[in-house]
Amino acid sequence: IAGITQAPTSQILAAGRRMTLRCTQDMRHNAMYWYRQDLGLGLRLIHYSNTAGTTGKGEVPDGYSVSRANTDDFPLTLASAVPSQTSVYFCASSVAWDQPQHFGDGTRLSIL
């Protein structure tokens, strides 16, 4: 089934550890995004990529990094996790940067 696959589904992580959230799409969408969703704050953009080989910073990029080596994959890395990064993380993609975005199922991440 075509779509966006995120892994892991959920994770509990000790503070200070490094973690990579995986996102893969098979729709050949050019643009991909990472959001975090926190109660009362809504969805906030962390990083985005308009096309393979390019990335950009969103609203809340600090503590996160991304790479876009190919069209399909857009991993999000927390270099040294902190408790404030406890959240639900959604990956999304769109055909192009100005087209509607479609979301993956999310990763629930808890930093202790």
Place this chain on the structure above:
Amino acid sequence: QKEVEQNSGPLSVPEGAIASLNCTYSDRGSQSFFWYRQYSGKSPELIMFIYSNGDKEDGRFTAQLNKASQYVSLLIRDSQPSDSATYLCAVKEYGGATNKLIFGTGTLLAVQP
């Protein structure tokens, strides 16, 4: 800080009624507007998008856009209990190479059987 505002609700409507969800935005340059539905514990699902002033209908859903007043609304006709979810309004912010989608915090809709 450019903002998208929604009433958090809950908005409670009886089954079969029209549910009206509203959203205002601060950036006059916004060009694209989206409505997502999010069930509890699930990911956002795109249900409507609108680019031009006026109404856009898709089945039981109608999106209405008024750029002069800076609001966008979503009407759900013949509301069903399965429509009970949080509805997120999102506005595309344009500027140079950025393509940020700014989300409201959502309105919780409860359709009573």
